[in-house]
Amino acid sequence: MNASQYLDTLTSQTPVYVLNTFCLLVALIIKYTYPNHWPDAFTYLKTLITSPSPSTSPSASTPDAAPDATPDAGIREDIYCRILSMLVHELCDYDNSSRSDESLSRDENVKDRMRGIGEESNPRTTDVEDVLEGLVGIVERNWGGGNGRENKAMETVGMYINWVDINLVMSPKCLNCIFSSLRSPSNLPLNLSASSCILEIVNKGMTAPAKLTVLEGLNLIQVFEEVVKGNRDVELSSRISAISASVTIQLIGMAETEEGAGAGKMINGWMEWMFRCFLHDEVKVSWEVLGVISRWTMCLGKQVGKSKDATVVFWAEDYLATILSCVFRQMQYPRNYDFNQKDGQELVSVFEKEGLDVEEEEDDEEVYRQEVRKLYAKIVRWQPDQAVQMIGATLGRLPGRLSESDFEVAEAALRLVFHFQEGLSSKMAKMIGNGGTFDQIVTALFESDIGFHSNHELLVLYLDIAVRYGKVLIAMKDESKKCVLIGRVYECIGRGIAGGRRRIRSRCCYLLLRFVKTMKGGGGNGIICSALSMVQEIINTNAAADYSLLGLDDHNYLFESAGLLLCSSPETAVSGLSTFTVPQLSKIREIIHAANLAFNPQQKAVLASMLMANIAHLSKGYSKGDLTEATSAIFLEALQVAIESLHALPAFENIRSKVMMLVHRMVTILGDAVLPCVSSLLEPLVRNCEDDVTQVVQLMNLLLIKFGKKLEAGIDGVVLPFLRHCVELTPQEGAADQMNVEKVSIMKLQVLFLQHVVSNDCVGVLFSGQNIAGLVDVMRLMLAGLHVKEAARSTIVFFSKISSSGVADNYQDYWRFVFGDVLMSLWQLMTDKTRFNVRDAVCAKTVGESANLMFMLRERRKEDWCLFVGCLGASMGKDMSCLLLEEGGVGALKKNVMSVLQA
Known part of the structure; x- marks a missing residue:
């Protein structure tokens, strides 16, 4: 067929x-x-x-049948x-x-x-x-x-x-x-x-002239006019908008070339039509022409500083006022826009699962306005003066009492102010705060009642502006006026936290911290005390509501803000500290000493860890130089309470994590005063760490770097328990590749810790009565590092430090291991030409460290050194052996070792 x-x-x-x-x-x-x-x-x-x-x-159908019959x-x-x-x-x-x-x-x-x-x-x-x-x-x-x-x-x-x-x-x-x-x-x-x-x-x-001929023949604008009158479908309007954008972008491109001079006859009509598409109520339609605005800003940038003349077919600045007006209009949210839909994307409360990932899916309306704001920033970059004029004129059209203005218009007007800085070059941005026209606009906003608008979204935007342009407040010469305006900002923040939805509350907590950092203690004692009272009231209200009003991060923002405010004034740095810490410490003690601690310990651990994090963030405002005897006592008490909670609830990672966070801060501000607590702190951490083993190693390394030899007593009892616990953490079942990766990862942590022990003058703990029994295991663990090219140098330095310290002089087992295992393994590594190239930079440095170790061993243990060289003599010959036995400094020995290896 x-x-x-x-x-x-x-x-x-x-x-x-x-x-x-x-x-x-x-x-x-x-x-x-x-x-x-x-x-x-x-x-x-x-x-x-x-x-x-x-x-x-015809034979199959009647003569009168329709085609589809x-x-x-x-x-x-x-x-x-x-x-x-x-x-x-x-x-x-x-x-x-x-x-x-x-x-x-x-x-x-x-x-x-x-x-x-x-x-x-x-x-x-x-x-x-x-x-x-x-x-x-x-x-x-x-x-x-x-x-x-x-x-x-x-x-x-x-x-x-x-x-x-x-x-x-x-x-x-x-x-x-x-x-x-x-x-x-x-x-x-x-x-x-x-x-x-x-x-x-x-x-x-096609060529520019041919394209112009085609576009003239199509007469699309007239066709589109007819279509949109009879069909208001959004999808079709979006397609028409996309076509219009493509034509307009091509015309702008042709207008910049000599052969596209004829584009000037058409471009005005298409720009006007493009503005209609841009102002369309449907985001999907307007979105299609954003590319035209972006292309126009490129022309605007190219033409900055040039003069308009008859040869210019397309002068971008002719459309500046219209485009700025359109941008302002499209920044406005529709009247029926539901901001409350974002409330499902908030920080979790303190009793909800920690680490919960909440994906924020922004809707088209929000993403569209983000793109419009980016275009506005591009315009500001090239025409900041015109943008400032437009901002002033827009705000001037609002009612005298901004708190009574329409939300959509007022929000868009404040957006013009907020995003203005994003378009400025770094040089231009430095002009803010110098008393110019824009500063005057910002000052007028601070003096207005916009922060008391009934819509809290506008309140948050006002606070964003206060944070971004806080230097305008700082630069004010009238101190009385400055204090009033700073106090007004704090009042608005308190209003947002007290009366807003959770997302608003969370955002205001964050902006409080940002504003405090921006002001750097400005406003005077009266304002600072007022702000502290506000923060304290918020904290007490939240505690009375069983900590359900604020999220985990919100507490951190509040306490860090309180710490910065406390330290900004000598009068409050001491007296106000106990006001914030005592309730937290009391609550922690209540939790860990409760008779029913075993009942729902997870929830209790979450709350206790949050309270410890609060104190850690509060301490960020303090430095070692700021402490008095009274403040040191308060922070030491906080450290003791944290250790008590660690002993009471050691199995919970969030407790261990927050205790370590607090310890990091206490080490910074208390210094040596922490040393008596180290042993009781590290013991439960080392015994119970699991996935957080890396954080435990980081803490121990920090303590070693900070305190050095003074830490020997505190760390003596945890060295072997830690190394043995690391072995327990090594997986015994699973895929071979995954098990090997985990094993190597844990071994690296062990090696890193031991290197810090030796490098920070704590060699003695390896030879103490508690640890001497495991010394050989420690040395074998470190010896494994020789087989890793990148770790070989660190391993050599480890044994050099121990050998030169004098601590090991009376331990013959150590010296037998060094000469019989370490030096032999090292020599085998350096003479294996399949793995070791003395001309390689890394290998050459390894040779240098090896020479340092050998020189030190030769000087301290000459008899053992001669026996070692004698063992090598059979393989390298008498002449080569003599080179290693020659007298001289470390430089001469390094040269001789290189000669032997190259031979």
């Missing part, structure tokens, strides 16, 4: 996959046989839609479109990276012959013209039929536009069909397919 006979068996009831398989087969046959073996392939295809099928012949009517038109669309995919949309040059050349030859290129024929009567004519005919015959074939045909037309002669597409018949399809009522799929065709036309590559 041939293809034509098989075609007659296909009906509208035939499964789609069968239709697709048949059409793909025909498309591939055309691809590989046209034009050499099947020159009339497209003539054959044309018969599909011009010759009647058996199901539509039989169930198989139109199946050939459907197949025709499917074949042509699949042919395009095969010729144009295939992945070229995996195809041979021969295959690509064949495809180009097929397209060229379809277009009449390479043969003596009129390109107006080519096969591709017949294809377009056939597709246009299908659209016209199925107009309003609702069977979808007109849409399929129009989609297929769009596939051919990109590579056929533009004159074929611009023919009256084809163009009228596309525009009629665009205007077609109640047929959105056809409208969208037609819009895709128009987008293909305007994006088609």
Whole structure:
């Protein structure tokens, strides 16, 4: 059975996959046989839609029957479109990276012959013209039929536009069909397919003069005017907006070139139409033209400092006022926008699971406005003075009492102020705070009642402005006025925390910390005391509500703010500290000494850890130089309570984590006063750490670096327990690769800790009565580092430090290990030319450290050194052995070692 006979068996009831398989087969046959073996392939295809099928012949239907009267009517038109669309995919949309040059050349030859290129024929009567004519005919015959074939045909037309002669597409018949399809009522799929065709036309590559001719011939603005009057569908409007953006961007680009001078005649009309799209109520429509504004800002930047003259076709600054007005309008949220939807994306309360990841999915309205604000910042970069004028004029149009203004307008106006700095260069940003026009605008905002607007979203934005432009307040010369305005900001923060939704409360807590840091204690004692009272009241209110009003981070922000405020005034640094710490410490003691501690310990651990974190953040305002005897006593008490909680609830990682956080802070501000607590602190940490073992090692290393030899007594009892606990943490079951990774990771922590012990003059703890029994195991662990290229030097330094310290002089087991194992392993490493290259920089440094170790051992243990060299003599020869025995300094020994290795 041939293809034509098989075609007659296909009906509208035939499964789609069968239709697709048949059409793909025909498309591939055309691809590989046209034009050499099947020159009339497209003539054959044309018969599909011009010759009647058996199901539509006069004998099969009545003379008066409509084209769709039989169930198989139109199946050939459907197949025709499917074949042509699949042919395009095969010729144009295939992945070229995996195809041979021969295959690509064949495809180009097929397209060229379809277009009449390479043969003596009129390109107006080519096969591709017949294809377009056939597709246009299908659209016209199925107009309003609702069977979808007109849409399929129009989609297929769009596939051919990109590579056929533009004159074929611009023919009256084809163009009228596309525009009629665009205007077609109640047929959105056809409208969208037609819009895709128009987008293909305007994006088609051609010279600037040719493109201008095409755009003039299309007269799209008039067409779009007609379409949007009769069809307000958002999807179609979005497509029209995308087409408009593409045309406008191309016109702007052409206006910057000499051959595109004619673009000036069209660009004004398209910019006006673009403004209409930009101001569309639907975000999806407006979004499409943001690229035009971005392209316009590029022109604006290029033209800064230049003078407008007659040769300039497109002068960007002519549209500045209009675009700024549009940007302000589009910054405004719609009246029905629900800010409350963000309340589900808040910080968790202290009793909810710690570490809970909450993904913030911003809606289109919010993301769109973020993009508009970015465009505004670009405009500010090039025209800051005009932006300031617009800000002033916009705020001047608001009511005298800003708290009574419409939220949407007021919010957008404040956005102009807030995002202004984002567009400034670093040099221009330094001008803020110098008393200029913008400073005056910011000052007027601080003096207004905008912070008392009924919408708390506006309150948060006002506080954002206060934080960003706090230097305007700091620069005020009128101290009385400055104190009033700073106090007003604190009052607004308290109002937001006390009366807002949780997201608002959380944001205000964060902005409180930011504002305190910005002010750096400014405002005077009265303002500071007032702010501290406000913070204390918020903390007490939250505690009375069982800590349910604020999230974990909110507490940290409040206490860190309190610490900074306390330290900003000598009067409050001491007297106010106990006001904040005593309730926290009392609550921790109440938790850990409660009779029912075993009941729901997880919840108690979460609360206790939060209270400890509060004190840690409170201490950030203090430094060692700020402490008095009274404040030191308070922080020491906090450290003792934290250790008590660690002993009471050692199994909970959040307790261990927050205790370590507090210890880090106490080490910084208390110094040596921490030493008596170290032993009782480290013992439960070392015994119970699991996934937090890295943090425990970091803490011990910090203590070693900070205190050095003074830490020996405190760390003596945890060295071996820690090393043994690390062995217990090594996984015993699981995939071999994963187990090896875990094993290496834990071994690195052990080695790092031991290196810090030795490097910070605590060698003695390795030889103490508690640890001497495990010394050999420690040395074997460190010796393993020699086999890692990057760790070899550190391992050598480890043994050098111990050997030179004098602590090991009376321990013969140590020296036997050093000469019998360490030096032998080291020598084997350096003489293994498959792993060690003395010309490599890392290896050369290893040789240098090895020479230092050898020199020290030679000087301290000459007899043992000679025995070691004698053992090597059999393998290196007498002359080489003599080099290692020669007298001299460390430099001479290093030179001799290098000579031996190179030999």
